[in-house]
Amino acid sequence: xxxxxxxxxxxxxxxxxxxxxxxxxxxxxxxxxxxxxxxxxxxxxxxxxxxxxxxxxxxxxxxxxxxxxxxxxxxxxxxxxxxxxxxxxxxxxxxxxxxxxxxxxxxxxxxxxxxxxxxxxxxxxxxxxxxxxxxxxxxxxxxxxxxxxxxxxxxxxxxxxxxxxxxxxxxxxxxxxxxxxxxxxxxxxxxxxxxxxxxxxxxxxxxxxxxxxxxxxxxxxxxxxxxxxx
Amino acid sequence: xxxxxxxxxxxxxxxxxxxxxxxxxxxxxxxxxxxxxxxxxxxxxxxxxxxxxxxxxxxxxxxxxxxxxxxxxxxxxxxxxxxxxxxxxxxxxxxxxxxxxxxxxxxxxxxxxxxxxxxxxxxxxxxxxxxxxxxxxxxxxxxxxxxxxxxxxxxxxxxxxxxxxxxxxxxxxxxxxxxxxxxxxxxxxxxxxxxxxxxxxxxxxxxxxxxxxxxxxxxxxxxxxxxxxx
Amino acid sequence: xxxxxxxxxxxxxxxxxxxxxxxxxxxxxxxxxxxxxxxxxxxxxxxxxxxxxxxxxxxxxxxxxxxxxxxxxxxxxxxxxxxxxxxxxxxxxxxxxxxxxxxxxxxxxxxxxxxxxxxxxxxxxxxxxxxxxxxxxxxxxxxxxxxxxxxxxxxxxxxxxxxxxxxxxxxxxxxxxxxxxxxxxxxxxxxxxxxxxxxxxxxxxxxxxxxxxxxxxxxxxxxxxxxxxx
Amino acid sequence: xxxxxxxxxxxxxxxxxxxxxxxxxxxxxxxxxxxxxxxxxxxxxxxxxxxxxxxxxxxxxxxxxxxxxxxxxxxxxxxxxxxxxxxxxxxxxxxxxxxxxxxxxxxxxxxxxxxxxxxxxxxxxxxxxxxxxxxxxxxxxxxxxxxxxxxxxxxxxxxxxxxxxxxxxxxxxxxxxxxxxxxxxxxxxxxxxxxxxxxxxxxxxxxxxxxxxxxxxxxxxxxxxxxxxx
Numbered sequence: 001x002x003x004x005x006x007x008x009x010x011x012x013x014x015x016x017x018x019x020x021x022x023x024x025x026x027x028x029x030x031x032x033x034x035x036x037x038x039x040x041x042x043x044x045x046x047x048x049x050x051x052x053x054x055x056x057x058x059x060x061x062x063x064x065x066x067x068x069x070x071x072x073x074x075x076x077x078x079x080x081x082x083x084x085x086x087x088x089x090x091x092x093x094x095x096x097x098x099x100x101x102x103x104x105x106x107x108x109x110x111x112x113x114x115x116x117x118x119x120x121x122x123x124x125x126x127x128x129x130x131x132x133x134x135x136x137x138x139x140x141x142x143x144x145x146x147x148x149x150x151x152x153x154x155x156x157x158x159x160x161x162x163x164x165x166x167x168x169x170x171x172x173x174x175x176x177x178x179x180x181x182x183x184x185x186x187x188x189x190x191x192x193x194x195x196x197x198x199x200x201x202x203x204x205x206x207x208x209x210x211x212x213x214x215x216x217x218x219x220x221x222x223x224x225x226x227x228x229x230x
Numbered sequence: 231x232x233x234x235x236x237x238x239x240x241x242x243x244x245x246x247x248x249x250x251x252x253x254x255x256x257x258x259x260x261x262x263x264x265x266x267x268x269x270x271x272x273x274x275x276x277x278x279x280x281x282x283x284x285x286x287x288x289x290x291x292x293x294x295x296x297x298x299x300x301x302x303x304x305x306x307x308x309x310x311x312x313x314x315x316x317x318x319x320x321x322x323x324x325x326x327x328x329x330x331x332x333x334x335x336x337x338x339x340x341x342x343x344x345x346x347x348x349x350x351x352x353x354x355x356x357x358x359x360x361x362x363x364x365x366x367x368x369x370x371x372x373x374x375x376x377x378x379x380x381x382x383x384x385x386x387x388x389x390x391x392x393x394x395x396x397x398x399x400x401x402x403x404x405x406x407x408x409x410x411x412x413x414x415x416x417x418x419x420x421x422x423x424x425x426x427x428x429x430x431x432x433x434x435x436x437x438x439x440x441x442x443x444x445x446x447x448x449x450x451x452x453x454x455x456x457x458x459x460x
Numbered sequence: 461x462x463x464x465x466x467x468x469x470x471x472x473x474x475x476x477x478x479x480x481x482x483x484x485x486x487x488x489x490x491x492x493x494x495x496x497x498x499x500x501x502x503x504x505x506x507x508x509x510x511x512x513x514x515x516x517x518x519x520x521x522x523x524x525x526x527x528x529x530x531x532x533x534x535x536x537x538x539x540x541x542x543x544x545x546x547x548x549x550x551x552x553x554x555x556x557x558x559x560x561x562x563x564x565x566x567x568x569x570x571x572x573x574x575x576x577x578x579x580x581x582x583x584x585x586x587x588x589x590x591x592x593x594x595x596x597x598x599x600x601x602x603x604x605x606x607x608x609x610x611x612x613x614x615x616x617x618x619x620x621x622x623x624x625x626x627x628x629x630x631x632x633x634x635x636x637x638x639x640x641x642x643x644x645x646x647x648x649x650x651x652x653x654x655x656x657x658x659x660x661x662x663x664x665x666x667x668x669x670x671x672x673x674x675x676x677x678x679x680x681x682x683x684x685x686x687x688x689x690x
Numbered sequence: 691x692x693x694x695x696x697x698x699x700x701x702x703x704x705x706x707x708x709x710x711x712x713x714x715x716x717x718x719x720x721x722x723x724x725x726x727x728x729x730x731x732x733x734x735x736x737x738x739x740x741x742x743x744x745x746x747x748x749x750x751x752x753x754x755x756x757x758x759x760x761x762x763x764x765x766x767x768x769x770x771x772x773x774x775x776x777x778x779x780x781x782x783x784x785x786x787x788x789x790x791x792x793x794x795x796x797x798x799x800x801x802x803x804x805x806x807x808x809x810x811x812x813x814x815x816x817x818x819x820x821x822x823x824x825x826x827x828x829x830x831x832x833x834x835x836x837x838x839x840x841x842x843x844x845x846x847x848x849x850x851x852x853x854x855x856x857x858x859x860x861x862x863x864x865x866x867x868x869x870x871x872x873x874x875x876x877x878x879x880x881x882x883x884x885x886x887x888x889x890x891x892x893x894x895x896x897x898x899x900x901x902x903x904x905x906x907x908x909x910x911x912x913x914x915x916x917x918x919x920x
Contacts, residue, residue, distance in 0.1 A: 298590065
């Protein structure tokens with residue numbers, strides 16, 4: 001079985017440490033706690049799910065951009081694989097999952113995009129276009145790896161409510177071996193990209209991109225809770 | 231003297247009407263009312279000013295992108311002119327203006343970017359990169375033209391406090407003939423771009439871009455007020 | 461069985477007519493005639509095959525760019541499908557095909573890119589980035605549709621040498637129903653894109669893009685012949 | 691007086707050495723020799739001048755792209771300055787210069803672009819979009835710095851025909867202190883960019899970009915000579 005483990009001292013490990021206290025604010029957000037103990041109001045989850053549909057579309061575009069930005073066939077194929085997984089698999093799952101929550105595909109297509117979703121997705125796409133493949137992957141990593149970290153912790157946490165928790169399917173999807181492999185593989189890929197594109201002078205700017213993206217993840221969870229009072 | 235007049239039935243006029251009620255929410259925001267009667271708390275204006283510095287930098291990048299996207303020398307020169315005005319003139323004014331408000335250039339460079347600023351600037355840059363020159367200018371227009379509209383209305387409004395209003399320099403700058411010429415010229419340019427790139431099928435998507443950008447302007451004003459309670 | 465048929469009066473049909481005499485220079489180039497009667501010197505074909513490997517890599521990037529540029533999930537999936545076909549299927553076929561011609565994968569990776577290949581691939585990528593999805597597809601179409609047209613004509617031509625012609629596998633691949641479906645589908649997609657993005661004022665510029673790409677295809681065949689005297 | 695001097699061991703110096711024998715083929719091309727001794731047929735120069743007009747337009751777009759790609763205001767202003775010099779000054783000079791050679795501005799606008807011009811300009815724009823600011827400047831450098839090197843050598847060469855040589859204005863423009871300052875400053879800027887973005891693993895790819903751009907410069911001179919036999 002796949003385990004979520006990030007190598008100590010790896011680039012991802014350093015970026016994550018450098019993004020504190022935002023990383024903890026993201027991975028231990030009240031929204032996340034509510035997923036674990038099942039106390040999250042359904043309206044918050046429903047708003048999150050809807051916006052996540054738009055989010056996934058732009059993330060698929062970001063991986064397409066990564067293919068465009070790649071120098072080698074191997075890099076192209078790696079990003080094309082994630083893009084296909086998003087377009088074919090994850091968005092399909094999402095549509096099915098939304099249907100179970102009473103949100104139709106037509107609803108999804110007609111959504112107004114929340115500014116929190118705009119901020120995050122467009123920041124990733126813009127950083128990725130302005131910079132190189134490493135900048136793009138640094139902007140994507142808090143989401144891709146962080147979801148694995150969150151779900152792996154929840155599934156291992158004895159306080160997580162596993163019976164009668166409407167959010168267990170979410171926790172199981174992102175703690176499943178397929179997703180954990182993607183998360184861990186993404187963290188490992190960043191070390192490889194660092195060797196090829198990194199240098200110490202640009203480290204602060206890379207940290208800034210990672211930290212901003214982490215803050216925007218905090219905003220994305222908060223968007224779910226804010227929907228309750230909107 | 232230059233007057234702020236938008237031709238009835240012009241593309242800008244139609245987009246503005248189509249963006250209601252967001253257009254009114256933007257141009258008649260409480261932040262704007264506070265500029266007019268001088269009641270806006272200084273802390274709100276200071277936060278706005280700081281973020282506007284980051285905003286202008288990305289707007290200069292957006293006009294650089296417009297040069298890249300141009301098909302003709304005339305288009306290139308038009309966008310290069312605005313880009314230069316932003317980089318040389320407006321950012322210089324901004325730095326000077328911030329200094330009067332006790333914000334040093336070093337403060338400006340060290341700022342954390344507000345998510346409301348990120349959302350707007352990155353949306354503009356991303357729409358502009360993904361689409362054509364018309365998409366880019368439609369995303370820029372609510373800001374460029376709207377500021378002229380706001381300032382022109384305030385300066386003509388008998389209720390505007392002209393004596394002892396710390397925000398009169400802001401109102402005067404954006405209602406001045408130099409800025410109004412830019413605003414009106416930008417609205418006119420959109421008709422020319424529509425003739426060259428527009429078609430009725432893409433009108434809804436153009437409206438969406440304009441409306442989203444307008445909503446993000448509402449968020450930018452609100453960001454100033456929210457700073458008071460943060 | 462799939463037939464290569466372009467609807468009279470369709471956008472592709474009009475662009476093709478407007479690209480004359482370059483379209484005929486491309487589709488009836490001496491290189492093409494040499495494929496049909498088997499008289500093409502093998503060194504010319506080998507140089508073409510090698511450069512076509514680089515070409516396909518950049519074409520896969522161009523379809524990734526099309527995913528980034530898409531407004532709808534349907535558009536994203538259509539371009540993702542071609543991108544995958546290029547990366548997974550066509551480049552694999554190409555590597556296998558090159559091996560039969562004594563060109564190893566290591567040889568392919570170590571190639572110097574011919575200026576004719578650079579000109580075409582970079583022109584497509586740049587037009588696609590600067591313009592919208594219609595500009596990008598107009599730059600891609602002479603290749604994607606034209607290869608189907610060439611191969612369909614050769615396979616139907618009684619003068620084509622079908623026995624002992626080392627180029628029959630090439631002719632069969634591009635006249636096969638899978639490829640013809642792609643070519644015809646690409647031409648049809650252009651009408652749909654025209655309805656969504658086209659207008660009469662931009663028609664001359666679209667024609668220019670299509671015609672330039674056609675001229676660059678002529679240059680790509682010529683590159684193969686020029687290799688004989690280099 | 692400004693002198694063309696490249697610091698030994700600088701990045702530009704290393705890239706130039708690594709681009710041999712193409713660098714010598716470019717800077718000592720028969721076209722260049724013909725400029726020096728005045729023997730270049732006028733038709734060759736005229737074709738070059740016309741294509742150079744298109745070239746400058748795309749180079750201005752490349753510097754606009756550099757503004758978009760910049761992380762700091764200082765970088766933005768540096769590239770904006772070159773962009774303005776190209777759009778306002780150099781293209782104006784070019785139009786005037788072309789007029790002296792009997793080429794009107796209308797002729798310039800109606801030109802068909804030579805594949806050699808396409809290959810070079812689109813390669814620069816594509817490398818710059820796919821990579822970072824260092825990649826973009828590495829693609830621009832062979833032109834910007836190389837023209838200074840060529841003109842400085844010609845003006846210092848006792849064999850250069852200074853009286854009655856129709857090409858002396860060209861030599862004087864590019865060996866003038868204003869241009870030499872730009873060329874030397876561009877080489878120096880590359881060292882600064884290397885410190886910020888470079889690393890040893892990416893050095894071969896940067897060399898490849900510089901070398902390809904140098905080969906495309908050879909093609910641009912050759913294009914002038916080939917016009918004689920076209």
